Amino acid sequence: STAISVRNLRKVYPGQPPVVALADASLEIQDNEFFTLLGPSGCGKTTLLRLIAGFEHPTSGALDMFGEDLLDLPPYKRPVNTVFQSYALFPHLTVAQNIGFGLEMLGRPKAEIKATVEEMMELVKMTEMADRQTGQISGGQQQRVALARALAPKPKVLLLDEPLSALDFKLRKEMQLELKRLQTETGITFIFVTHDQEEALTMSDRIAVMSAGSIRQIGRPRDIYDHPAERFVADFIGDTNFLPAELVSTEEQTGTVRLASGQMTTARIHEGSDVSGQVTLAIRPEHASLVREADGVLAGTLGNVVYFGTDTHYHVGLDDGTAFVIRTQNSPDTAAQFESGARVGVTFGADVAQVLRD
Ligand code: ADP
Ligand code: MG
Secondary structure, eight states: OEEEEEEEEEEEEOSSSOEEEEEEEEEEEETTOEEEEEOOTTSSHHHHHHHHHTSSOOSEEEEEETTEEGGGSOGGGSSEEEEOSSOOOOTTSBHHHHHHHHHHHTTOOHHHHHHHHHHHHHHTTOGGGTTSBGGGSOHHHHHHHHHHHHHTTOOSEEEEESTTTTSOHHHHHHHHHHHHHHHHHHOOEEEEEESOHHHHHHHOSEEEEEETTEEEEEEOHHHHHHSOSSHHHHHHSSOOEEEEEEEEEEETTEEEEEETTSOEEEEEEOTTOOOOEEEEEEEOGGGEEEEOGGGOSEEEEEEEEEEOSSEEEEEEEETTSOEEEEEEEOOTTOOOOSOTTOEEEEEEOTTTOEEEEO
């Protein structure tokens, strides 16, 4: 069922000039979903979370949760809770006291609080630290306590605003898996905010990619990575080569394009996208291959060859002046076939190139 329905939600902050933080955003989040809002800083992610939590009121639009109009409800009556980037724990209180704090405020019975705190400590694996003051535990442990505290009142929806960005790389990777596990185990709908595309791809059931207050594309990680609907999405998520091309004909979701070299090739067209004439082809570096000049659909000169351990990046300067990167996976028996400075060809399959608006 639908957990949250956002319809034409708009938020304008007053000022000279006014700031359109959210421009008529619409989306539906399903019950039990790990849903991520992904976009660069300032695109309106926090604003959308604050509107759902009730800390802000929209300029216009509608917001329902489980079929109930949320806009009539004050924040404390909404079945949501928020985990902030700054965990906002009480450093002099213990782990258990911090986790139980919200329940105390809600006036829940003592026995219920005790049982829930124990359950939550178990869930985030902090039982052994129950009596430690949170000022004296590590950043990763504080993050677990903040999560347990937010989950303790059993909200139907948990909002997480860049909760991992204060952690170092290794811990962040660990907490990504941990968060995913918590979501699966509790069955609570998570709305997770991040500006980190890799984090979004690894954790989410679905992602909404945002830019400048609007939602550009919604889909499963694979759909978004393999079928970006527009240049912004292709550029923001992963690395992409962009080639100028001319769309000559289309048949359903397949287009025939003429490349700068004059060569023809076929490419995919995103469902519902309106493209014609001059277009841009988007090709992932791992979806193209380096071949002999005569065998390529494009030709150029090999520039830098950069070894990364797991893979190698080949930088090709195409004859029309476009830069193109090819990424190949290394294995112990792959030897470099081409040397920097060599004439080379670039080729790619018909199903990997995506036609985007110029
Ligand atoms: P994000 O979380 O994606 O970084 P925000 O939702 O915080 O983005 O902000 C979106 C836009 O709204 C930004 O341009 C930001 O400066 C502006 N903004 C956010 N909060 C306020 C506010 N209280 N008053 C005025 N402008 C704001
Ligand atoms: Mg933010």
